Amino acid sequence: MTNRIFFNVIQVLVVMAFAPLVKGILNRLKENIQSKRGPSIFQPYRDIWKLFHKDEVVSEQSSWIFRATPYVVFVTPIFVTLLIPVLTGYPLFFAFMGDMLGGGFILALGGFFATLAAIDTANPYGPMGASRTRMVGFLAEPVFMIVFFTVSFVAGSTIPYIVQKHWVTPLANFFEPSHVLVMLAFLMLIIAEAGRIPVDNPAGHFELAMIDESKGLEYSGRGAALVKWGGAMKFFVLLCIFLNVLVTPWGLAQGEALAEILLAVPLVLLKIFFFVLVLVVIESSFAKLRLFRITEFLGAAFVTSVAAMIIRLLET
């Protein structure tokens, strides 16, 4: 029992420690593909460190929401981390507190507060970015729902630990068409949700074209650091759900020994590294979609997930 709580805490620490690294590697590889040298992979750590040592400026016109939001954005991915398999293949202490849908709701709470905070300061770019994020959000929501329904229908559960076991026992389950289609739909969702390139350009500095970034423009000092770190952790958590639950449920610790848990850390990071390679290829080979084309992108994701459901429902 205490063991499992301890492992849960280790999971959280791993997510907190390595989330900026994943961002750093992603940025570096993207620049490398464009034949630039790119920033060091530890740059996000330095940014966060620097921001923590700076003074924070808060507008007098803003309300408590603006001040509370960085903490909410920072804490919500940590809560989700407690629910999902990051390092272990067996359920940990908090695993049955909430299912994947619950995790989705918790992440959405962070997004909700970020939106409110962006509107709160009345910075002209904040509400614009906020409303765009909401647009992407409500288009992504039905896809999320159908993906979860399909997954829970196929695996007979929405608890990620059980779902993850289902795909590989027996191995033939892995090649189920509904599984592959759900994977595709979820990949498109991650791209939309994390603001990666066909939907949003995370490296852009042009406020009028921003979707996700402009919500945090008003933050400085500690608030900015927390928002940045929280964003990185959210990305890491999404990757963990995608890789550990849906795509490659291998390489997780099966035993209770501490050494096994620690061994799982590099394996999980390796998986994430390979996925980041794929993501970099996707990001470098597509152009950013125009705002009203995002409907088509997420419509395609929706159709994919519905196809997965249909095939599963009607095949037997």
Added chain:
Amino acid sequence: MSDPNIIFSVLIKLNALTGGLFLLTAFGTVAMRQVLASLNIFILQSILLAASAFLLGCQHRSLHLFAVAGITLVTKSVLIPFLLRRTLNQEVYARREISQVLNIPTSLLIVVALTIFAYFLSSPLLSVADEPFVKSNLPIGIAGILLGAYVVMVRREAVPQVIGILSMENGAFFAGVSIASGLPLIAELAAAFDVLIIAFVMGLLTRRIHERVGTTDVGRMTSLKEE
């Protein structure tokens, strides 16, 4: 003893997987905006069709299904795209936007409804067949036919319409291979050759249209004109 069973179940899953991806490419022909992208999707679909024939060949241990797979691979994923690329000039493929009657999200929703309709359409037939391959392939094949017909209806451009007709043929083939796996090879050969000729003729026709009218936007050609 359990070995053939495991192979069989893996074959079933792989076949279902090609079926799922086939359906996805059929969605792709509806959703793609560029002419070149929809041609590429068609190539992918043909490769999946060949893979499905190959898996069925593994299942039935029949040589001629392998031959069908080979013929499909050669004609549909190499020769037909080559012909379509050669008969039409590059300007048609360089265009990024295909005009269509309905916008793409609406089309996608209609297409989902069509797929469900295909499943219901094939359900009385499926109650007769008891083979797992037929069960997964027949509805997807019918969905492929319907989706191809939808592409022909909705697009206003000649080349994507040709691709729609060809993907209809792909759907029919996908269902047909699984139902009548004992079809004589000569029939398959004739069908493959037929498609090749059709693609060639349609390509030439489109080329003529393009030369005469200066566009392949056939949606605007509603009335005959005399010079």
